[in-house]
Amino acid sequence: MPEAIEIQLKKGVLGLCVLALLSRGNSYAYEIASKLSHAVDMGEGTIYPLMRRMQNEGLVGTYLEESPSGPPRKYYRLTDAGHASLASQLAEWRSFTTAVEGLIGHVDAAPADAQPEAGAETRDDA
Numbered sequence: 001m002p003e004a005i006e007i008q009l010k011k012g013v014l015g016l017c018v019l020a021l022l023s024r025g026n027s028y029a030y031e032i033a034s035k036l037s038h039a040v041d042m043g044e045g046t047i048y049p050l051m052r053r054m055q056n057e058g059l060v061g062t063y064l065e066e067s068p069s070g071p072p073r074k075y076y077r078l079t080d081a082g083h084a085s086l087a088s089q090l091a092e093w094r095s096f097t098t099a100v101e102g103l104i105g106h107v108d109a110a111p112a113d114a115q116p117e118a119g120a121e122t123r124d125d126a
Helices: 003-023 027-038 044-056 080-104
Strands: 058-068 069-076
Touching: 003 027, 003 044, 003 069, 003 080, 027 044, 027 069, 044 058, 044 069, 069 080
Parallel strands: none
Antiparallel strands: 058 069
């Protein structure tokens, strides 16, 4: 997949992925970033601005919890608005992926020799 397309796809679904992860339980940013890194190869630096935006939008709330290995950690939890946004985004995502799969699901990549040569004339009058 071309890199630009992959980056845009990831950007479009990271918020949904974070909401889905938090629906399974409260978590701190590094833990969320680690899960996203393993699943979709997302960089750690992406999570902090995203979490700040989601907090400003009221989708997540925070609290501090003592950590056995260092200073207290800032945990994130879904708010009621976060749960509602997750439900809405899931419905949109499933509708979108179903539509896209309907378009591309049975298409095989054309063999290279089926592509018209550069400069070759094509006719669209069929």
